[in-house]
Amino acid sequence: xxxxxxxxxxxxxxxxxxxxxxxxxxxxxxxxxxxxxxxxxxxxxxxxxxxxxxxxxxxxxxxxxxxxxxxxxxxxxxxxxxxxxxxxxxxxxxxxxxxxxxxxxxxxxxxxxxxxxxxxxxxxxxxxxxxxxxxxxxxxxxxxxxxxxxxx
Numbered sequence: 001x002x003x004x005x006x007x008x009x010x011x012x013x014x015x016x017x018x019x020x021x022x023x024x025x026x027x028x029x030x031x032x033x034x035x036x037x038x039x040x041x042x043x044x045x046x047x048x049x050x051x052x053x054x055x056x057x058x059x060x061x062x063x064x065x066x067x068x069x070x071x072x073x074x075x076x077x078x079x080x081x082x083x084x085x086x087x088x089x090x091x092x093x094x095x096x097x098x099x100x101x102x103x104x105x106x107x108x109x110x111x112x113x114x115x116x117x118x119x120x121x122x123x124x125x126x127x128x129x130x131x132x133x134x135x136x137x138x139x140x141x142x143x144x145x146x147x148x149x150x151x152x
Contacts, residue, residue, distance in 0.1 A: 014057055026065075034108075035105065036058050036061050037111070038055050086121070097122075
């Protein structure tokens with residue numbers, strides 16, 4: 001499903017996957033209590049496919065959680081992590097993202113949604129930024145985890 005989602009802006013599939021993710025996150029809070037956000041894709045990736053699949057997925061998730069969909073993060077570099085090692089990804093992700101101006105998440109619960117977690121570098125870097133903006137809780141959600149070649 002993820003390989004189908006990435007290159008095509010398929011609203012029905014995004015909605016289905018958002019609904020499935022929402023079902024597993026229902027215990028998180030009351031309606032309207034949540035902010036749902038995403039790690040933005042590189043401009044190069046958006047130009048290639050015509051959309052940001054993490055943004056589309058998180059919007060569908062927010063709809064099914066009755067949460068607020070918000071762009072809280074921005075890319076600071078147009079780099080791709082796809083070809084980097086785990087160590088390089090961890091180092092690069094720290095400088096790849098920043099908070100959008102005037103983002104105040106004090107006391108809010110935030111769901112950070114991405115399609116795939118490979119090393120966790122992006123989610124970790126973004127979660128730290130959201131916490132620095134005052135989020136009382138950051139919940140990470142993803143559709144899939146890439147298997148590690150040499151798990152520790």
